[in-house]
Amino acid sequence: MSSALLLQSLILGILLGGLYALLASGLTLYFGVMRVVMIAHSAFLILAGYLAWFFTVQTGLDPMISLLITVPLFFGIGVLMQRLLITRLKPASLTMMSVLLTFAIALVIEGMLGFTFTGVQRRIRLDYGASSIEVLGAQVAVVKLVAFGLAALALGSLWFVLKKTSFGQALRATIQHKEAAELVGIDTAKVASYGFGLGLATAAVGGTALALDATIYPSLHWHWIGPLMAIIVVGGLGSIPGAAVAAMLLGVTQSLLQVPLGTTWAQTVFYVALFVTLMVRPQGFFGGRLAQRF
Amino acid sequence: MTATGTVTGGALTVRGLSKAFGGVRAVDDASVEFKPGRINAIIGPNGSGKTTFFNCVTGMIRADRGTVTLDGRDVSRATPDRIARLGLGRSFQVCRVFPRMTVMENMLVGVRSTAADLWRRADDEESLERARGWLRRVGIDHLEHSEARNISYGQQKLLELAGVLMAEPRIVMLDEPAGGVNPALIGRISALVRELNAEGRTFIVVEHNMDLVMSLSDHVVVFDRGRPIAEGAPAEVQTDPRVLEAYLGV
Amino acid sequence: MRNASETTRAAAPAAERTAGNRAARPPLLRDPRRLVGVGLLVALAVVVLVFPMTTSVGYLLSTGVVILNYALMATGWNFMGGFTGYISLGHAAYFGLGAYAVAILIDRTGMSPFLALALAPLVVVVIAIPVGVAALRVRGASFVIVTIAFVLILLLVAQSWASLTGGSTGLMVPRAFQGLMRTEHHQVFYYIYVAALVLALLVWWRIDRSRFGMGLKAVREDEDKARALGVPTFRAKLIAFAWSAFFTGLAGALYALWFGDLDPVFQFSILMGAYMVLMALLGGVRELFGPLLGAIVVGLAIEFFKAEFGDTQFHLVATGLLLALVVLFMPEGVIPAVKGLFARFGPQASSIREVSAQQLLDGTQDAPDDDAPVAPGGVGRVR
Numbered sequence: 001m002s003s004a005l006l007l008q009s010l011i012l013g014i015l016l017g018g019l020y021a022l023l024a025s026g027l028t029l030y031f032g033v034m035r036v037v038m039i040a041h042s043a044f045l046i047l048a049g050y051l052a053w054f055f056t057v058q059t060g061l062d063p064m065i066s067l068l069i070t071v072p073l074f075f076g077i078g079v080l081m082q083r084l085l086i087t088r089l090k091p092a093s094l095t096m097m098s099v100l101l102t103f104a105i106a107l108v109i110e111g112m113l114g115f116t117f118t119g120v121q122r123r124i125r126l127d128y129g130a131s132s133i134e135v136l137g138a139q140v141a142v143v144k145l146v147a148f149g150l151a152a153l154a155l156g157s158l159w160f161v162l163k164k165t166s167f168g169q170a171l172r173a174t175i176q177h178k179e180a181a182e183l184v185g186i187d188t189a190k191v192a193s194y195g196f197g198l199g200l201a202t203a204a205v206g207g208t209a210l211a212l213d214a215t216i217y218p219s220l221h222w223h224w225i226g227p228l229m230a231i232i233v234v235g236g237l238g239s240i241p242g243a244a245v246a247a248m249l250l251g252v253t254q255s256l257l258q259v260p261l262g263t264t265w266a267q268t269v270f271y272v273a274l275f276v277t278l279m280v281r282p283q284g285f286f287g288g289r290l291a292q293r294f
Numbered sequence: 295m296t297a298t299g300t301v302t303g304g305a306l307t308v309r310g311l312s313k314a315f316g317g318v319r320a321v322d323d324a325s326v327e328f329k330p331g332r333i334n335a336i337i338g339p340n341g342s343g344k345t346t347f348f349n350c351v352t353g354m355i356r357a358d359r360g361t362v363t364l365d366g367r368d369v370s371r372a373t374p375d376r377i378a379r380l381g382l383g384r385s386f387q388v389c390r391v392f393p394r395m396t397v398m399e400n401m402l403v404g405v406r407s408t409a410a411d412l413w414r415r416a417d418d419e420e421s422l423e424r425a426r427g428w429l430r431r432v433g434i435d436h437l438e439h440s441e442a443r444n445i446s447y448g449q450q451k452l453l454e455l456a457g458v459l460m461a462e463p464r465i466v467m468l469d470e471p472a473g474g475v476n477p478a479l480i481g482r483i484s485a486l487v488r489e490l491n492a493e494g495r496t497f498i499v500v501e502h503n504m505d506l507v508m509s510l511s512d513h514v515v516v517f518d519r520g521r522p523i524a525e526g527a528p529a530e531v532q533t534d535p536r537v538l539e540a541y542l543g544v
Numbered sequence: 545m546r547n548a549s550e551t552t553r554a555a556a557p558a559a560e561r562t563a564g565n566r567a568a569r570p571p572l573l574r575d576p577r578r579l580v581g582v583g584l585l586v587a588l589a590v591v592v593l594v595f596p597m598t599t600s601v602g603y604l605l606s607t608g609v610v611i612l613n614y615a616l617m618a619t620g621w622n623f624m625g626g627f628t629g630y631i632s633l634g635h636a637a638y639f640g641l642g643a644y645a646v647a648i649l650i651d652r653t654g655m656s657p658f659l660a661l662a663l664a665p666l667v668v669v670v671i672a673i674p675v676g677v678a679a680l681r682v683r684g685a686s687f688v689i690v691t692i693a694f695v696l697i698l699l700l701v702a703q704s705w706a707s708l709t710g711g712s713t714g715l716m717v718p719r720a721f722q723g724l725m726r727t728e729h730h731q732v733f734y735y736i737y738v739a740a741l742v743l744a745l746l747v748w749w750r751i752d753r754s755r756f757g758m759g760l761k762a763v764r765e766d767e768d769k770a771r772a773l774g775v776p777t778f779r780a781k782l783i784a785f786a787w788s789a790f791f792t793g794l795a796g797a798l799y800a801l802w803f804g805d806l807d808p809v810f811q812f813s814i815l816m817g818a819y820m821v822l823m824a825l826l827g828g829v830r831e832l833f834g835p836l837l838g839a840i841v842v843g844l845a846i847e848f849f850k851a852e853f854g855d856t857q858f859h860l861v862a863t864g865l866l867l868a869l870v871v872l873f874m875p876e877g878v879i880p881a882v883k884g885l886f887a888r889f890g891p892q893a894s895s896i897r898e899v900s901a902q903q904l905l906d907g908t909q910d911a912p913d914d915d916a917p918v919a920p921g922g923v924g925r926v927r
Contacts, residue, residue, distance in 0.1 A: 037685040039692075088872055095684045096631050100825070101871045103633060103818060107864030114857030218857065222814060226696040229689040237686065264704045271697045278678045278690065352772065378774035386772070392765035403762040404773045407755045416758040461774050 008138040009255045015140070015148040017251025019209055022151040023224070024231045024243035025158060026202030032175035032238045033195035034086055036098040041203055042224035043106035044074065048207025049216045050113055053122050063124050063208055064150065070204040078200030081105075082193040106221060113218040121217045147209035154205040155244070158198070162240070171195050175238065223267075227254075230270035234277045236284025245286065246273075303365045303381065304330040304464035304496035306351070311360030312520075313350050320346040321357070322520035328465070328513075333487065333497040335507045335528075338517030339541055344500045345387060347517065348469055352384050353377045365464070379406070383463030387470050387500075389451045393443035397434065397453055400442050401425035404460035428456040432486065448479045455486070465496040472503045484510050508532065516540065577886065585833075592738060596731045605730035609802060611843035612737035613795055617816075618823035618835035619744045620791030625821065626748075626829035627757060627784050629764035630683075633817045634691030637675075637698050638789040640811035641668045642796025647715040647806055648708065657720035661797050668793030669786050676785040680778060683767065695812050702808035714806045733802040740798060741836070744791045749832050751787075760784055792820075815863070819846070822867045828877025837878060842866070 023045065030038040048070050055066035089097045132141045162168035173181040174191045181188050210216070231250060235242030250270055257266040277284060306328040313321040321343045328334050336344050350357040353374035361370045369377050378384075392400050398417070405421045407414070429435035432452040437445055442453060451471070458466060471487070472480045484506055491497055501507050507514060508528045515525040518540035524531055531537055596605060621635045645664035650657055679690040702709045709715065721732060751757040759780045762770035771777050800806060810816075820835075823842045827834030845866070849859045874881060 031685070035685075037688065085868075085872070090875070093629075093875065096629070096688070097871050097875060099631065099633070099685060099688045100821060101868055104864040104867035104871065107815070107818065107860045107867070111857040111860030111862075111864060115861065119857070222696070226693055230693055233682075233686055233689055262704075264700055268697060268700060271693050274690065274693050275678050278681050278686075282681045282686070354768065354772070373776075373778070374768075374771040375774050375776045375778075378772055379776075384772050386769070390766055390769045392762055392769065394765055395761065399758065399761075402755075402758050403770060403775060405755060405758075406774065407759075412756040413750065413754045415753055416755045417753070457773060 004137060005259060006256070007136060008140075009259055010252060011135055011138050011140055012144070013252030013255025014248070015144045016255055017248040018148045018151040018155070019206055020227065020231060020247035020251045021244040022155050022158075022202050022209075023206045023228055024235065024247045025155060025240050026199040026206070027228055027232050028235075028238060028240050028243045029195050029199035029202075031232070032240075033171065033192040034082065034098070035095050036086055036102070036196075037095065037229075038102045038199065039099060039225060040102040040105040040109060041199070042221035042228060043109040044077075044200055044203040045207045045210065045224060046216060046218065046221045047109055047113065048074065048204045049211035049214075049220075050117060050122070050207075052208040052211040053124050053216065054117075056124050062126075063211060064146075067205065067208055070208065071201050074200040074204035075197035078197035079193045081200070082196035086196070087189075106225075110218045110221060117218070119218060121215045123215045124211055126212070141213065143213040147212045150205060150209045150212075154202060158202065161198070167191070167194065171198075227267070227270040230274040233284055234273050236286040239284070239286040242284060242286025301462075301464050301494035302330075304494070305363075305365050306382070306465055306496070306498070307361075307363040308347075308351060309361045309363075311347065311350055311357050311362065313346055313355060313357045319520050321350060324360070324517075324521045326515055326522050326525070328496060328498055330464075330496050331491070331494060332512045333491050333499065333510055335511035335514045336498065336500045336517060337502075337504070337507055337514060342517040342540075343520035344517050345469060346520075348384070348467060348500060352382060352467065378461060378463070381462070381464040382467065383458035383461050383465070384467040385451075385454050385458055385469055385471065387473065389447065389454045389474075391442040391450050391453050391457070393441070395442055396438070397429065397440055397442055397445065398422070398425060398438045400453055400457050401429065401460050404457050406462065425456075425460060428459050429453075432456045433482070448475050451475055451479070451483070455483070459490070463495065465498065466490070467498045467500075469500050470502065471499060472501060472506050480506060596734045600727050602726050602730060605727055605734060607844075607847050609730055609734050609737060610847060611839060612734065612741060613799055613802075614819065614823060614843040615836045615839035616737060616741050616744060616795040616798075617792050618820045618827075618839045619741065619748060620788055620793075620795060621820040622824045622829055622835045623748060623751070623784050623788035623791065624781075625788075625824055626834070627751065627760035627764060628781055630680075630687050630781065630785075631821060632691040632788075633688055633814065633821060634693070634695035635788070635792050635820050636811070636813050636816035637691070637695040638668050638672060638792035639796040639799070639816060640695075640698060640702070640808070641671060642793030642798075643717075643800035643806055643811050644702065644709060644715070644796075645793070646797040646800040647717045650718055651715065657718065657801055661720070661801060664797035664800075665790045665793040668796070669790050672789035672793075673782065673786055676782050676789075680781045680785065691817075692814065695814060695817060699808060699812040702812055709808065710806075712808065714808055714811075717800045717804045717806065719804065720801045729802075733798065737798060740791075740794055744794075745832060745836070747787065747791075751784075752832065756780065756783070815860070818863065818867065822863065822870065824877075825875065826866075826870050826877060828879035828881075831877065831879040834877050834879050841878075 023041065027038060027041050030036045030041070051070050052063040052066045055061070055069070056063045059065075085101060086094075086098060089101065126143065128142045128146075132139045133145070134140075135145075160168075162172060170181065170186045170191050171194070173184070173186055174188045174195070178188050181191075227250070231246045232243050234250070235244075235246035250273055253269050254266050257269055308324060308326045308328075311321055311324045312319065324343070324347060336347070338344050346355065349355040350360075351362055353369070353372055353376070357370070361368060363369070364377065364380055364382055367380065369380060369382075372380070392403065395403075402416045402421055402425060405416070426435055426438070429438060432455055434445070434449050434452050434456070437449060437453075442450060445453070451474075455468075455471075468487075471483050475483070480503070487497055487499070487510060499507070499511065511528055513525065514528050514531040515522045516531060516534070516537050517523070523540060524534045524536050526534070595608060599605065617635070617639055620638075621632065625631050642664050645667040646657070646660045649655055649660040649663060649667075655663075675690075675694055679687055679694075682690070703712050705711070721729065724732065751760070759770065759775040759777070762773070762775055763777050763781060767777055796811070819842065823838030824835040825838065826842060827836065827838030829835075845862070846859060849862055853859070870877075
């Protein structure tokens with residue numbers, strides 16, 4: 001592999017890793033606040049992609065403007081989903097049943113997308129779609145940089161909310177120890193539903209970023225859910241830094257392996273990492289005992 | 295009836311056991327010897343590492359260092375189910391039964407089984423009789439067909455004890471047997487422990503109720519900051535200045 | 545106060561009541577609930593066995609085969625999901641592996657299709673065991689993730705390893721029975737499927753009442769507690785997992801020989817795994833016939849949707865909605881719900897009341913929170 005190609009793959013891997021990191025953080029939020037594994041996360045991702053595409057087709061405006069609609073919309077859906085559906089499940093079997101419930105939601109979204117927009121592959125046409133700039137001697141498409149910027153911005157905002165606001169503090173307290181958080185007067189039910197909304201908002205941003213530079217179709221979410229699930233297990237369920245680091249590492253590895261192995265086999269890196277994690281350190285590389293018990 | 299009869303063995307030796315969670319040393323280089331046939335009590339202030347010690351000994355948590363020997367056999371790295379099959383039974387701090395199973399089914403889970411027996415009916419006459427014997431001894435045989443989630447907390451505690459005994463342990467570890475139950479039931483449990491001990495079973499009891507500890511046990515081990523700081527007969531321990539210091543922080 | 549008196553008082557009547565409990569079961573004809581059960585079972589068996597003789601319409605027969613295939617898969621799934629409570633969403637992996645194993649064995653070695661049919665489920669078990677060793681180290685959510693991941697991996701492999709699997713175009717499977725008419729072909733496979741299903745049901749039933757099964761059910765209720773009582777949980781789960789893979793793989797192997805054409809996207813489809821979960825859950829995972837009942841209901845619905853609306857995305861929505869409804873409102877399944885109704889309104893109601901009256905007289909009937917000053921999970925847990 002030539003060094004230019006290596007550099008190119010490395011940069012592409014980092015750009016891809018940023019998107020993975022954002023989406024995996026969303027998944028971690030759901031798990032943290034509710035012990036819910038949200039299979040429908042990537043279906044919402046694709047839904048947001050479709051909404052961005054539809055928005056651009058209808059208005060002719062830049063797809064990123066659709067975020068003004070989709071982010072609040074997804075936040076609201078997340079809050080409602082937590083309040084109306086997830087809280088109905090019995091606590092004893094919550095984790096298992098939530099997997100099935102969110103799986104069902106994913107199927108409904110995929111089916112509705114196919115119903116509404118047909119199975120035809122869609123792609124947003126942008127003025128800057130074909131342009132690329134040179135980064136450290138490697139050619140990188142502008143859209144990929146924009147998408148990465150979007151993901152990085154969202155991840156940064158998420159970090160800010162979690163670390164610097166009182167809501168973020170309450171959220172982290174709820175993730176760490178729900179009962180203790182209640183004892184110090186945190187309304188954990190409210191925090192959990194906002195956490196859920198926040199998680200779904202990451203899917204809105206991620207979906208728009210994805211639609212900027214990828215072809216989308218209704219069943220695409222299955223290609224995302226596998227890698228994302230692998231990332232959060234490798235990182236350790238419930239740990240946002242763990243998820244982000246695992247996302248970056250695996251994104252870069254996938255990108256580097258694409259050159260010698262091709263795209264399909266490169267994707268197996270996620271599953272190899274998943275099985276290695278289970279054999280070596282089932283609780284994930286950054287997680288506590290939590291991960292093994294749920 | 296197999297519900298009675300004498301039991302031999304039941305020596306448990308712990309050497310240099312350590313377990314840290316993050317930076318907190320929950321159990322720190324603890325060495326204790328539990329002699330067979332005694333009722334041992336472990337006491338200590340909250341957070342002194344009693345329950346972690348318990349969990350390490352029974353294999354529920356893998357200790358960082360140290361050895362655990364059960365009747366001369368090293369079980370330091372054995373799985374909890376293997377340790378249970380080797381004769382160490384335990385109860386849980388917040389009592390745990392199988393909620394959706396009947397009382398009888400709860401009992402049948404503990405039936406020892408060789409590979410050849412795995413396909414035998416779970417409710418063969420022999421197991422049923424043995425289970426009824428234990429249920430009768432703890433006094434809940436009339437509830438045989440009730441689902442465990444529908445009986446009272448006190449009855450669940452008795453069921454948990456009976457279930458542990460069904461697995462024929464030589465050593466029984468009880469985590470706060472008097473926790474959350476009324477005085478009459480405490481009396482009943484302590485009488486049972488004495489009877490079962492007289493048949494040869496070793497007991498190791500973690501308990502906060504000092505009256506119970508002092509009246510029940512032959513040997514008391516006092517934990518503080520993750521290790522035993524004193525041990526001896528109840529009367530000796532009670533007056534030991536180190537114990538008073540640990541409890542009162544003098 | 546209560547408990548001390550309770551124990552002395554309860555001893556005498558309890559001894560009479562419990563003596564030879566199982567031997568004292570009333571004869572079949574005098575036990576209305578068992579009579580209903582046996583009657584339903586006989587009726588079901590007659591319908592299932594007679595159905596293929598009553599029609600020569602190819603479409604109906606093939607629908608029958610498809611539903612039996614679902615029933616075998618769902619019952620296979622229930623060896624893991626039902627006994628241990630470990631829900632696998634990726635059981636399509638074993639279905640696909642069984643199908644590909646048959647096709648590749650025949651294709652590569654030229655062995656007889658029947659020998660391949662016998663070997664394929666064993667091949668599946670051999671592959672499933674290392675997967676189980678990894679997957680069963682974690683519980684709950686992580687386990688589900690691993691099962692989904694495994695089916696996605698197999699889909700990738702089946703599509704990419706073209707020299708072995710035929711890649712995206714798939715594989716053709718040679719016919720097992722030469723010179724059969726189309727309807728005869730369906731009929732033969734219909735009965736083979738029935739035999740396989742009966743075998744699966746028999747093994748499940750046998751495990752259900754065995755010591756091994758008791759250990760598995762304890763895992764479902766509280767795995768740590770089961771371990772503390774000496775149940776070798778890891779080995780038990782692995783054996784259940786292997787049985788589960790065996791019967792799901794058998795369904796796949798039969799499917800390959802019946803359908804004759806393998807498409808990786810169909811064989812390793814997450815949707816297929818979801819069907820198995822939905823069917824078992826809908827019928828009731830704690831029940832022997834739960835997955836079978838669920839397969840009949842859901843299978844008929846799927847086939848109806850496909851026939852009525854074609855292969856649109858509509859069946860995805862319908863499956864999703866049904867699954868969500870079952871999870872939200874009937875996680876225990878249909879059979880326990882119906883049994884519950886029977887217990888409340890059926891002929892047994894009076895005798896249940898008698899028992900509680902008896903208990904009232906004894907004074908043995910306790911409210912669940914009778915002597916629990918500290919509720920489980922109260923202050924004691926924080927530490």
